[in-house]
Amino acid sequence: MKHYLSSGIAASLLLGSASFAFAASELTIESWRNDDLSIWQETILPAFMKAHPEVKIRFSPTAPTQYNAALNAKLEGGTAGDLITCRPFDGSLDLYSKGYLKNLQGMATLDNFPDSAKGAWSTDDGSATFCVPMAAVIHGFIYNKDAFAEVGVEPPKTQAEFIAVLDKIKEDGNYIPMAMGTLDQWESAAMGYQNIGPMYWKGEEGRKAVVAGTGKLTDDGWVKPFEVLASWGPYLGDGYEAQSYPDSQTLFTLGRAAIYPSGSWEIAGFNRDSDFELGAFRPPLPAEGDSCYISDHTDIGIGLNAASSNSEAAMKFLEWMGTKEFAELYSNAVPGFFSLSKHEISLTDPLADEFISWRKDCQSTNRSAAQIVSRGTPNLWNEMWVVSANVINGKQTPADAANQLQKGLSAWYEPQMD
Amino acid sequence: MELEQDLMVSERKKKPLRWHVLVFLAPAVIIYTMIMILPLAETLRFSFFQRDTTTQVISFVGLENYIKLFFDPYWVKPFLNSLWNNCYFFLIHMLVQNPIGVLIAALLSMVHLPGKKFYRTAIFMPTLLSFVVVGFVWKLMLSPLWGVSKGLMKSVGVGSWYLPFLGKEETALTTLSLISVWQFIGIPMMLIYAALLSIPDEVIEAAECDGVTGISQFFKIKLVLILPTIGIISILTFVGNFNAFDLIYTTQGPLAGPNFSTDLLGTILYRTFYGQQLQPGDPNMGAAIATVMFFIILMGVAVYLFFIQRKLTRYEM
Numbered sequence: 001m002k003h004y005l006s007s008g009i010a011a012s013l014l015l016g017s018a019s020f021a022f023a024a025s026e027l028t029i030e031s032w033r034n035d036d037l038s039i040w041q042e043t044i045l046p047a048f049m050k051a052h053p054e055v056k057i058r059f060s061p062t063a064p065t066q067y068n069a070a071l072n073a074k075l076e077g078g079t080a081g082d083l084i085t086c087r088p089f090d091g092s093l094d095l096y097s098k099g100y101l102k103n104l105q106g107m108a109t110l111d112n113f114p115d116s117a118k119g120a121w122s123t124d125d126g127s128a129t130f131c132v133p134m135a136a137v138i139h140g141f142i143y144n145k146d147a148f149a150e151v152g153v154e155p156p157k158t159q160a161e162f163i164a165v166l167d168k169i170k171e172d173g174n175y176i177p178m179a180m181g182t183l184d185q186w187e188s189a190a191m192g193y194q195n196i197g198p199m200y201w202k203g204e205e206g207r208k209a210v211v212a213g214t215g216k217l218t219d220d221g222w223v224k225p226f227e228v229l230a231s232w233g234p235y236l237g238d239g240y241e242a243q244s245y246p247d248s249q250t251l252f253t254l255g256r257a258a259i260y261p262s263g264s265w266e267i268a269g270f271n272r273d274s275d276f277e278l279g280a281f282r283p284p285l286p287a288e289g290d291s292c293y294i295s296d297h298t299d300i301g302i303g304l305n306a307a308s309s310n311s312e313a314a315m316k317f318l319e320w321m322g323t324k325e326f327a328e329l330y331s332n333a334v335p336g337f338f339s340l341s342k343h344e345i346s347l348t349d350p351l352a353d354e355f356i357s358w359r360k361d362c363q364s365t366n367r368s369a370a371q372i373v374s375r376g377t378p379n380l381w382n383e384m385w386v387v388s389a390n391v392i393n394g395k396q397t398p399a400d401a402a403n404q405l406q407k408g409l410s411a412w413y414e415p416q417m418d
Numbered sequence: 419m420e421l422e423q424d425l426m427v428s429e430r431k432k433k434p435l436r437w438h439v440l441v442f443l444a445p446a447v448i449i450y451t452m453i454m455i456l457p458l459a460e461t462l463r464f465s466f467f468q469r470d471t472t473t474q475v476i477s478f479v480g481l482e483n484y485i486k487l488f489f490d491p492y493w494v495k496p497f498l499n500s501l502w503n504n505c506y507f508f509l510i511h512m513l514v515q516n517p518i519g520v521l522i523a524a525l526l527s528m529v530h531l532p533g534k535k536f537y538r539t540a541i542f543m544p545t546l547l548s549f550v551v552v553g554f555v556w557k558l559m560l561s562p563l564w565g566v567s568k569g570l571m572k573s574v575g576v577g578s579w580y581l582p583f584l585g586k587e588e589t590a591l592t593t594l595s596l597i598s599v600w601q602f603i604g605i606p607m608m609l610i611y612a613a614l615l616s617i618p619d620e621v622i623e624a625a626e627c628d629g630v631t632g633i634s635q636f637f638k639i640k641l642v643l644i645l646p647t648i649g650i651i652s653i654l655t656f657v658g659n660f661n662a663f664d665l666i667y668t669t670q671g672p673l674a675g676p677n678f679s680t681d682l683l684g685t686i687l688y689r690t691f692y693g694q695q696l697q698p699g700d701p702n703m704g705a706a707i708a709t710v711m712f713f714i715i716l717m718g719v720a721v722y723l724f725f726i727q728r729k730l731t732r733y734e735m
Contacts, residue, residue, distance in 0.1 A: 063672075067670070068693055068694075068695070068699070069692035069693070069699070072692065072693075072699060089696070089697075090696060091695075091696065092697050092699065097474050098474060156686075181585070182585065182675075182677065183584065183585050183670070183676070184671050184675070184677065185671065185673055185676070186671070186673075186695075233425075237562070237563065237586065238531065238562055239561075239562020239563070239581075239582035239675065240562075240582070240585075241564060241582040241586055242560065242561065242562050242582030242583065242584045242585030243561075243562065243582070243584025243585070244557070244585075247561065247563055247564075250506070250563075251563060257517045369696060370696065374696035374697065374699070376491045377490075377492050377493065378695075379696060379697035380671060380696075381695055381697065382689075382694060382695070382696075382697055383694035385673055385675075386673065386675070386677055386678065389675060389676060389677070390676075390677055393585075393588065393676065395676075395677060406493070410494075411492060
């Protein structure tokens with residue numbers, strides 16, 4: 001009896017240590033893209049593990065709104081995964097300067113990406129890069145092709161045409177012209193202000209001027225987009241003030257709204273949920289003949305947890321991320337998230353292809369609040385959420401909104417102080 | 419005999435240390451210290467430090483975080499806004515939740531009320547639900563797109579009063595306060611119901627003999643006897659309201675919109691401590707806010723204990 005017992009204990013100890021060894025060689029990717037869980041597990045990771053059978057890897061997402069807080073807590077507690085999905089700019093820079101992310105400078109894989117892509121995950125002076133760029137999202141408008149045909153309108157090119165289209169849809173009465181709400185406020189800033197804004201503040205030119213302190217947020221180029229937003233209210237659905245982001249998505253995919261101001265990240269979900277034909281048009285030009293700027297926002301990268309006990313295997317994955325295989329696999333598996341690598345890739349999804357085609361005629365820019373200027377209190381990006389929603393709700397004039405942003409920024413940002 | 423004398427002598431010599439007292443107190447003291455007192459002290463300590471933005475070194479800065487919180491316009495304005503919102507949130511609870519709670523308890527304690535048990539359970543039910551469930555259910559019911567509230571209001575002839583309640587600065591906080599009242603009304607109801615049941619029959623009978631019945635009996639006899647319970651409920655409500663966070667976060671998001679009109683101390687603490695999208699988290703400033711919240715609650719409780727509870731007369735029953 002005793003003999004059995006002790007051998008049983010020994011066996012369970014052995015089993016225990018075996019499973020421990022297995023767990024140690026399994027890499028975990030921390031991410032906020034819980035929508036992509038099945039794509040990672042069924043497409044991307046199997047392709048990688050086929051090439052590298054010695055590495056086991058698991059995708060472990062958290063809800064997007066909780067990701068930053070959860071990741072910070074996990075990193076502080078030493079329980080975070082080996083590979084960390086990086087938010088662009090300061091979110092990851094902060095993790096790097098706290099020592100949670102490893103400096104990847106010198107990795108061969110980084111040569112596959114242009115500097116503009118690496119900029120989102122490098123220190124201000126560019127001396128260190130800490131995440132491998134993965135994907136960008138492009139802002140624009142998605143529309144219901146059937147609805148457009150029914151009402152008899154064409155995708156607009158200029159702001160004047162855009163308003164004419166909205167008027168016509170409203171007159172027709174069968175569709176809500178535009179699906180957007182202001183309850184979550186984020187939509188107003190990201191899908192409103194940052195979507196149409198680059199056309200007015202001239203993309204990188206305007207953004208860099210504000211960072212350098214030579215341009216102000218009260219300049220014409222920054223007030224005009226608020227004026228445009230102020231005119232949107234009447235075209236949104238009844239009670240849009242209490243309409244949340246998922247409400248807007250559902251409203252559009254149910255076919256009750258004709259236009260959805262948005263970004264390419266919606267493509268996968270919309271393809272799945274809607275049973276009408278989808279089209280996309282880029283943000284309308286202020287006037288015929290103006291040059292075109294789009295928000296092509298560096299959004300996702302992957303970095304290496306400095307405390308990872310298995311960094312060698314993790315590096316293998318990061319190297320693989322720079323290959324054409326990954327770029328093509330990823331951009332096609334997650335339509336709407338476009339690889340940032342230099343490789344020439346072909347996309348099978350027509351809607352995604354439409355979005356990425358704008359890169360040819362338009363100049364790309366990042367979201368204006370993303371780099372450097374959201375480091376202080378009041379936080380510029382949070383303020384943008386609030387004032388953009390206020391402007392659409394008619395609670396604040398465009399000039400007032402711009403003033404508030406500039407006042408808040410100049411309160412702490414040295415280059416903007418008078 | 420000899421032995422007994424020995425014992426008496428030793429007892430007189432010195433009182434033996436009563437170890438068992440310490441042993442029996444130890445678990446409670448240790449656990450309470452570990453999970454309550456230490457974290458509180460640690461939070462206080464944390465609030466005197468700050469991380470340098472360039473060198474990333476955390477160093478002692480004294481009261482700097484508090485000075486910033488109370489004198490920097492970009493901190494004090496949102497802070498006072500959330501403090502005021504919190505007071506309003508509490509006021510609505512005191513004005514709506516507790517009177518209605520008393521009323522329902524009084525109705526339930528009537529002797530002949532059919533379906534008493536059913537009402538008691540049904541009204542208490544929402545208290546058991548998670549904030550998240552309550553938040554989402556109400557958000558859906560009030561939704562201008564799919565909600566039932568618009569139709570319901572129309573069917574009773576007040577359709578023109580319908581507003582996107584959660585999306586208007588003027589109505590959002592009141593709406594959320596009432597949702598919270600709906601959820602927690604069961605607690606005052608239960609406590610007062612129990613207090614009403616514990617009033618001895620003799621007192622009631624004596625009152626009846628003196629001709630005090632019905633409504634006046636309730637106000638002159640019962641209400642006076644349950645006042646201490648109402649006091650306890652008020653203090654529970656106060657503590658709960660000033661710690662509230664979940665309902666706002668689930669319905670309005672971390673920025674407590676529209677235009678910060680539903681920002682409570684709990685949501686501002688969350689944003690500061692954990693950060694929000696591009697706003698970096700600042701645990702030290704968060705600790706300062708948490709400490710101020712702790713003192714606000716402590717002061718509220720102290721005011722109640724020293725000035726109100728002492729004046730309440732307790733009757734032996």
